[in-house]
Amino acid sequence: DTAVSQTPKYLVTQMGNDKSIKCEQNLGHDTMYWYKQDSKKFLKIMFSYNNKELIINETVPNRFSPKSPDKAHLNLHINSLELGDSAVYFCASSQSTGSLSGNTIYFGEGSWLTVV
């Protein structure tokens, strides 16, 4: 079974559309994340949730809205997509953020978003 799974894996959409990416983890972890990897391969944190509560919200346009219905799920909704949103979006999870041993992050396979 895949530990961190996200769907869809590939998404091609037009500018201005609204799209969602779903993520689920079956590791029993408390913390989930969304990272963005741009064309220059820089992997940057966007959001982090701990037990369904938002704990990290980096400088991300408010067109991006995460939602965590429970601690095993963290979805990402993007409104009014722009060309610059094209990237790979990785969902990830870790046991916690508060302890050193719990900081190891496990990634999903990524969602390749192309905005045309």
Add this chain to the structure above:
Amino acid sequence: RKEVEQDPGPFNVPEGATVAFNCTYSNSASQSFFWYRQDCRKEPKLLMSVYSSGNEDGRFTAQLNRASQYISLLIRDSKLSDSATYLCAVNIAGYALNFGKGTSLLVTP
């Protein structure tokens, strides 16, 4: 100044060679350190944690120098399958991992 910096490479080395990567971090409060490996069009995967005393896992050795705020990864006896991008990651408790941009390694026959 970026929080985590790495030489992007690429490092092109022949099979059997030893290669070393360095990574510097800017926040002295950083507490945990990792090396991840990312293959082309795949997700990053944990290669190894980096401990204060240094640690080894087979052909891979990781070192931490807190005074100079850098970590290193040494790969001995390089294999073709080691070709990948190696990402350094640094964390402060309570926050997410910050990643460097990665160092690209190509091992050639």
